[in-house]
Amino acid sequence: MNEFDNTAIERLKSELVDHLNWGEAAHWSTRNFERLSEKIFETTSIQLSVSTLKRFLGKVAYYNKPAPATLDAIAAFLGYEGYMDYRWTVKKPEEPISQISKKKIFIYGLGVLVLMATVAAVSFINHGTQSIDPSKTSFSIKKVTTGLPNTVVFEYDVTKVDANFVEIQQDWDSTKRHKVNPSNTIFTHYYEYPGYYNAKLLVNGFVVSEKDLFIPSDGWMSAISYLNETKPPRYLRKNEFESDSVLRISTDVHNDILIHPDEVSLEFFNAFANPEFEFENFDFKANVRFNTQSGKVPCEFRKLIFFGTKKFIRVPFSVPGCVSQNTLRLGSLVIDGEENDLSDLSVESGEWSNIRVINVDNRLSIYLEDKMVFETDLIDDFGKLAGIRFSFNGSGEVKDLHLSSKGNVLLSLK
Template sequence: MPQENQPLARCKKQIESKLGWGNADTWQSQDFENLSHRIFEETNRMLSGSTLKRIWGKVRYESNPNRATLDVLAQFLGYTGWLEFVNSESAPIVAPADPKQNKRSLARLFLPWLGFLGLLLLVVVAIPRFLPPHQDLYFQNVAFNVRMVTSGLPNTVVFTYDVSQSNADSVFIQLSWDNRSRFKVDKALNEYTSTYYLPGYYHAKLILNDSTVKEQDVFIPTDGWTGIIMQNPTPIYLNKQLFADRLALTKTNLSELGVNFEREPPILDFYLVSDTINAESGNMHFEAEVQNTYEERNGICRKTTVLLMGSKGVISIPLSKKGCVGELGLMLGSRYINGKTHDLSGFGVDFSNPVRLSCTTGMGRVDIAVDDHAVFSDDFAEDIGQIVGLQIRFIGTGFIQSIRLE
């Protein structure tokens, strides 16, 4: 990559700080995949893990990111676009003091400031006496509602709000339980729209100043199983005829769809999201047989994720080839178990055959088995509510041989 410009370097540092994952020098491939997913959740724009690795210098690349990519990075940080980010970072350059300045000159400059500082101190002490008393936030007559404009995907959600009688200075709408999906809205207006490209159960919030005052569920179901290929700027929604006989996608299918997988592996998701799924996450048994069939060199790890969506969070179970388990991460509600700091070797598999995965919860415990071998068992005191959806993700291609939830 050519010499990096300062705004891009600052942007990357701010993203690292926002994520709290430590210095990017220690990140592995799975971390960039996780960042890709989080960027999409917040911006509805897709930057692949491979693209992010090039931006962070993990992969050799001979050109700078294009403007569209930079806009997405800036939006992830809460800006409208790259220009706003760059302008917000500009600051006047202050010349350093002359080290040869003599003590007498310093004294002549310093003494007049003593009087000024004394006057400033007097003002600081006196001002609070003239300020109005602190006012409690008023939100008793605030309204907040959601409406989907259609069924299916993608789906635009209209948020209607009325905060005209509140004394709040700032108004925000948060699109899900992830506080990084928070957007400032105009207090004088009454509508804000957002397009959801993926199905799921989202928990939207109306926030005044720094207080959540109203909440609404945003539930975007699927019509049976839905196949999606993630790409920028919008996903590809697969025709159901492609997987009418079996939930599967092959390299031949990719070529027919015009999906270029030479530079990076595709991200394939199968979703089933419905309010008719009758399972409590704290007392359930889930089984699935899956196989990642991708054999290209750019997807050597064959990473696969089995995810159970709940009304209060997710259970995300990773699988990969055995040599890649250090890049995996297990999610149990709000708890993230990192393969860098925990032994997740039991989630390493041989994908030459379908892999059997099971997850059982009950009595405040969770037990996970791979090919009938126990690989993880721990406390599960805080469940994720009612199960409302299933998601199987293949980095590459793959199929679901069987799946059962009870």
């Protein structure tokens, strides 16, 4: 990385921190990085993970240059067209010259850049649209096992087209692309969580094939996720959690969580092997509670996530004093707790809360203790109802769960 890149990236970091006005990034909590990830997605539709943002801002040690997609997303969040647009606003150190010379150099350089960009764009567009015939490429996916973790084998063939630059995008997130060798045919990727993924093969920047990939959970599964994302999730064994009449971890696991409850998230998943029912009609109800009770986590959060084969919704709940940090996600619609009053989506720590979510022809209603606290029309196509997930900062429990669609019982805890 040259000095000019270093200067631009360091200035980008400073501008990001100044823009947020949250204080020094070294003092941010994981929740701050989660909020930043959500804000960037809301502004740019690009998802940067918490670990990526921590590495970029130096919260965790990382000695490589940030990925171009990361730099582009952050620059776009700050109002630039991309990182290169931002980079050219950073002046390379040089000997003092007259204002007239600076102006001449700027005009000349701008003209050269515009010409180069135009030629490159025309060449790239012509090359991509005229040379790539998707029917002459192949793309397939294969899971190597059932359950989790799981490795997926992507097999591709682009030898019959003029492929200069080939990428495989392993899910819907466009930042998660891997450059692959056009001469090779195999790429593998490791998946840690169940869910629905849409994989893509891109040649010279254009999508030539898409494949649906679904990794089911084989019933209820539970995992402990580490919020700093430096460790893989710990999958709980069947004797470490209950899933018949209640979703609850064992006493030993609970005590382990209490040691550092602010560093972990408890997850319960149930991802269907064969989604059959449309997302636009379902009825869910359950009793849920925080169960950390250590005093170490002042802001306790729980997330209720319904995922479809195309998009997902995430309903957040927190203790009352922390609702400003909640974000309600309904497909492409994001409702931020800093700019909206989400105080009705608050519950007390250690107390059971009755939650109900009803979707009728994509009219979504959320109830808490039999009181409607939110209602809206869903604007996206979510596909089929593919599963459900509970996420607790710290620990939590779920009972009396019932999920149905048009009278068909999909999940039940009694």
